[in-house]
Amino acid sequence: MARDRGDTRPATDRQRDYATKLGLTFPEDITLGEMSQLLDSRLEGDRRAKPEHFRWANAFGVSYTRFMGKRALFYAIIDAADESxxxxxxxxxxxxxxxxxxxxxxxxxxxxxxxxxxxxxxxxxxxxxxxxxxxxxxxxxxxxxxxxxxxxxxxxxxxxxxxxxxxxxxxxxxxxxxxxxxxRPPPDAHPRKPEARPTPATDNDGWVLDRTARIDRATAPPKRARRKPTPVSSETRGRRRDRMIVVGIGVLAIFYLIFLL
The missing domain is CATH 1.10.8 (Helicase, Ruva Protein; domain 3)
Structure with a gap:
């Protein structure tokens, strides 16, 4: 492991007070070098590196502190790799x-x-x-x-x-x-299968209970036949026509009498 605590002297009281004002938490045994890395990461907006980042740094023999930021660590890897x-x-x-x-x-x-x-x-x-x-x-x-x-x-x-x-x-x-x-596979590489429709429920007489379900024509009762209109004979049509003529003449006669009076 290439971890390096840097300056191993204890962190100063001034550093501790400043870190506390920034809302940072740190262990009691933090060193001066680690505190410097912790403050730098916070002031520069550099998020703390994760364990996997430190494993990558080990692959290139990089020295680091446990509070090193991700960006600073990656630059340290570049410097170490460039020297190699x-x-x-x-x-x-x-x-x-x-x-x-x-x-x-x-x-x-x-x-x-x-x-x-x-x-x-x-x-x-x-x-x-x-x-x-x-x-x-x-x-x-x-x-x-x-x-x-x-x-x-x-x-x-x-x-x-x-x-x-x-x-x-x-x-x-x-x-x-x-x-x-x-x-990535093309969008139609794994087409979705159509969802199976539920079989409509029926009562003892075979009537479909769920009206929203798909009706199975083999089991559903036949539809009621539509009633056909009764044909009208020519004699009936003639009487209706004569009635309309008589009514029309009566209406005209009433209007004529109204105007004369």
Whole structure:
């Protein structure tokens, strides 16, 4: 384990008071070096690194404190990898790109940056001078934490590393060739089966009880036949016509008498 407590002298009272005002909690045995890391992380908005981040740092022999922030730790990994040589720097870069690609494809993430596939990818990246220069330029301002643009839970917009660089495209291509990335299946790869409709319930006479259910025509009673209209004879139609004429003449006669009076 490459953990380093830094300055092992006890934290000063001034540091403790300042950390308490910031709302930070810390153990009684915190050292001066650890307290400095704790305060730096809070003032710079650097979230504390997780246990898995420290395991990654161990793979590159990085010295750190238990209160080190994630961004500071990732920069320490870059510095240690760069000192070891281009292959280690490319291995860390390939690991971060692989995690980003796998996250976007919703496949299981690799856990450690020391697998044989990653070392093969790193060797291929280190053999290309343009790719190495691209990684070195990116490492000056980006610790390879995020890629692209996204919004955090508290509404902050984070600008991460670019996916359009020579190094990123080369690493993503090699990751696919090594089989570390499986594309998402097409939307119709697993079509949903239609839901089975429930059989309508019937009473003892065979009548459907649930009117909202689909009616089984084989078991449901037949529909009542619609009543046909009774045909009208020509004699009946003639009498109706004569009645309408008499009524019309009567109405006209009434209006005539009203106007004369």
């Amino acid at each position: 040589g281009a292959r280690d720097l490319c291995r860390w870069f390939a690991f971060r790109v692989c995690r980003d690609q796998q996250r976007r494809a919703s496949v299981p993430l690799i856990k450690q940056p020391d697998g044989s596939a990653l070392r093969t990818i790193a060797a291929a990246l280190a053999d290309d001078e343009r790719t190495v220069r691209s990684i070195e330029r990116a490492a000056e301002t980006d610790p390879f934490i995020w890629w692209g643009t996204f919004t955090t839970d508290d509404g902050r917009i984070i600008e991460g590393g670019s996916r359009n660089t020579i190094a990123y495209k080369a690493a993503a291509n090699l990751i696919r060739q090594e089989g570390l990335l499986h594309e």
